[in-house]
Amino acid sequence: MAERRSWSLGSALRGMFTRATIDETTWEDLEDALLTADFGPTITDEVVEALRDQVAHHQTTDPRDLRRMLSEIIEERLAKFDTTLNLSARPAVTLMVGVNGVGKTTTIGKFARFLRNFNRTVVVGAADTFRAAAVEQLDTWAMRADVRIVRPQQYGQDPASVAYQTVEVAMREGIEMVIIDTAGRLQTKSGLMDELGKVHRVVEKLTPVSEVLLVLDATTGQNGVQQAEAFIEYAGVTGLVVTKLDGSAKGGFVLAVQERTGLPIKLIGTGEGINDLTGFTPHVFAEQLLADA
Numbered sequence: 001m002a003e004r005r006s007w008s009l010g011s012a013l014r015g016m017f018t019r020a021t022i023d024e025t026t027w028e029d030l031e032d033a034l035l036t037a038d039f040g041p042t043i044t045d046e047v048v049e050a051l052r053d054q055v056a057h058h059q060t061t062d063p064r065d066l067r068r069m070l071s072e073i074i075e076e077r078l079a080k081f082d083t084t085l086n087l088s089a090r091p092a093v094t095l096m097v098g099v100n101g102v103g104k105t106t107t108i109g110k111f112a113r114f115l116r117n118f119n120r121t122v123v124v125g126a127a128d129t130f131r132a133a134a135v136e137q138l139d140t141w142a143m144r145a146d147v148r149i150v151r152p153q154q155y156g157q158d159p160a161s162v163a164y165q166t167v168e169v170a171m172r173e174g175i176e177m178v179i180i181d182t183a184g185r186l187q188t189k190s191g192l193m194d195e196l197g198k199v200h201r202v203v204e205k206l207t208p209v210s211e212v213l214l215v216l217d218a219t220t221g222q223n224g225v226q227q228a229e230a231f232i233e234y235a236g237v238t239g240l241v242v243t244k245l246d247g248s249a250k251g252g253f254v255l256a257v258q259e260r261t262g263l264p265i266k267l268i269g270t271g272e273g274i275n276d277l278t279g280f281t282p283h284v285f286a287e288q289l290l291a292d293a
């Protein structure tokens with residue numbers, strides 16, 4: 001049996017596609033299901049309208065046609081973004097950014113393992129230097145993922161210098177992938193953005209930054225995007241990582257967040273275990289979204 005996904009629309013759609021015919025209740029239930037799943041009012045309206053057009057055009061009353069059309073529309077909209085990770089540089093440097101608590105450190109551990117599974121060598125840099133706990137937590141994940149870590153020599157060390165040292169280690173030892181943890185909370189927003197800007201500039205004295213991945217928590221849905229807006233505006237974000245999808249009923253957030261930010265989702269976190277991270281494939285995601293429906 002397929003694994004049950006909390007974010008699937010299956011239960012929200014309540015057997016809609018096995019009913020005898022498409023009627024007004026179908027449209028109302030569909031709209032409710034999309035709104036509940038955090039697609040947001042605009043996308044919900046657009047999707048329902050497009051489906052009504054298609055159903056009218058094909059003169060069908062068969063709910064199974066509706067299911068297929070819904071899957072295609074979602075996939076088509078998801079696929080407007082290029083979700084491939086750009087990691088061909090050597091070393092390929094990824095900065096992981098985002099507010100505290102969204103799952104940034106866990107994601108770095110999982111991402112390190114993900115890359116190791118592709119036989120890549122990896123070093124992580126603990127550039128969230130003000131929180132002792134952040135460094136220790138990253139250390140634990142580095143150990144689990146079986147990758148190297150560069151730690152600050154003392155707490156409060158300039159985060160940019162830790163990032164620089166991490167890239168230096170990679171270049172010296174021929175390590176292919178560098179992942180750098182960054183702070184999520186400082187006294188002021190401008191302080192945080194200055195710090196991230198400096199990390200970016202200092203790394204680029206050695207090599208270009210390949211990816212700046214913004215981590216977002218699916219359980220907070222679209223509210224979480226608001227908290228992260230400064231990162232989107234100032235941190236040069238190249239892609240999104242959506243975490244905690246396993247504990248969320250908000251599968252629609254995935255489409256909504258791409259369209260709202262204009263940024264592609266590159267990774268999806270689906271649990272607390274080290275292997276609970278996958279790349280993002282629109283076709284697979286659209287299918288899973290409707291898996292139990």
Ligand SMILES: Nc1nc2c(ncn2[C@@H]2O[C@H](COP(=O)(O)OP(=O)(O)OP(=O)(O)O)[C@@H](O)[C@H]2O)c(=O)[nH]1
Pocket residue numbers: 099100101102103104105106107134137184243244245246247269270271272276
């Ligand atoms: N269910 C689930 N939990 C997750 C996922 N990713 C992270 N978590 C949990 O979310 C909590 C916060 O994760 P952290 O990695 O500590 O988050 P952070 O953003 O680094 O937070 P700080 O360390 O406070 O900066 C932890 O309890 C993780 O186990 C996920 O994909 N699914």
